[in-house]
Amino acid sequence: GAVVSQHPSRVICKSGTSVKIECRSLDFQATTMFWYRQFPKQSLMLMATSNEGSKATYEQGVEKDKFLINHASLTLSTLTVTSAHPEDSSFYICSARVGSGGAGGIDTQYFGPGTRLTVL
Amino acid sequence: DAKTTQPPSMDCAEGRAANLPCNHSTISGNEYVYWYRQIHSQGPQYIIHGLKNNETNEMASLIITEDRKSSTLILPHATLRDTAVYYCIAASGSARQLTFGSGTQLTVLP
Numbered sequence: 001g002a003v004v005s006q007h008p009s010r011v012i013c014k015s016g017t018s019v020k021i022e023c024r025s026l027d028f029q030a031t032t033m034f035w036y037r038q039f040p041k042q043s044l045m046l047m048a049t050s051n052e053g054s055k056a057t058y059e060q061g062v063e064k065d066k067f068l069i070n071h072a073s074l075t076l077s078t079l080t081v082t083s084a085h086p087e088d089s090s091f092y093i094c095s096a097r098v099g100s101g102g103a104g105g106i107d108t109q110y111f112g113p114g115t116r117l118t119v120l
Numbered sequence: 121d122a123k124t125t126q127p128p129s130m131d132c133a134e135g136r137a138a139n140l141p142c143n144h145s146t147i148s149g150n151e152y153v154y155w156y157r158q159i160h161s162q163g164p165q166y167i168i169h170g171l172k173n174n175e176t177n178e179m180a181s182l183i184i185t186e187d188r189k190s191s192t193l194i195l196p197h198a199t200l201r202d203t204a205v206y207y208c209i210a211a212s213g214s215a216r217q218l219t220f221g222s223g224t225q226l227t228v229l230p
Contacts (some may be wrong), residue, residue, distance in 0.1 A: 043221060044220040093164070108154070116161070
């Protein structure tokens with residue numbers, strides 16, 4: 001089945017620093033990847049949609065200059081949290097969409113294991 | 121995407137079938153029913169999806185009512201490792217995003 005990896009799985013950083021999270025589709029090509037954020041005891045909230053070779057589309061309320069997304073290839077998308085603050089501490093999860101004909105069927109999304117970000 | 125309604129929590133005895141209901145009374149004709157689950161501190165895991173017909177795979181079965189207004193995810197022989205939050209999502213086949221509700225916390229008891 002479709003496998004999505006994320007790196008790092010856990011990161012602790014000081015306030016004001018930037019953190020980069022990588023999302024890779026390991027056994028398929030993903031023209032579209034998604035970035036979600038999940039706070040404790042809450043559900044996943046979509047932050048942005050990342051399309052290979054074009055600018056990301058951000059959800060309302062998500063600062064595009066703070067959460068930089070780059071989708072440089074069909075297997076890699078990165079999320080950079082710039083000038084991180086304690087309120088950015090969260091569980092960040094990416095997903096990749098397998099289009100028609102993929103292993104999961106019609107445009108099924110497969111999720112990475114998540115990255116736990118703690119900003120001190 | 122159509123709104124889905126799920127019970128907040130359910131318990132199931134280990135080895136028994138777990139039946140998780142989902143209501144999606146406003147689902148449109150081109151929307152699929154997707155099921156994902158999220159084990160604590162992990163990313164969501166795809167389980168199954170369906171449009172009209174019942175579906176079965178190695179993980180679960182999906183039963184969709186004839187009017188498509190509700191569905192049930194069945195884990196035939198629940199194990200302790202099936203303890204997770206289960207999300208039912210209605211979305212079109214070419215959905216650009218999935219909207220996660222609060223899901224059902226399934227606890228499998230020994």
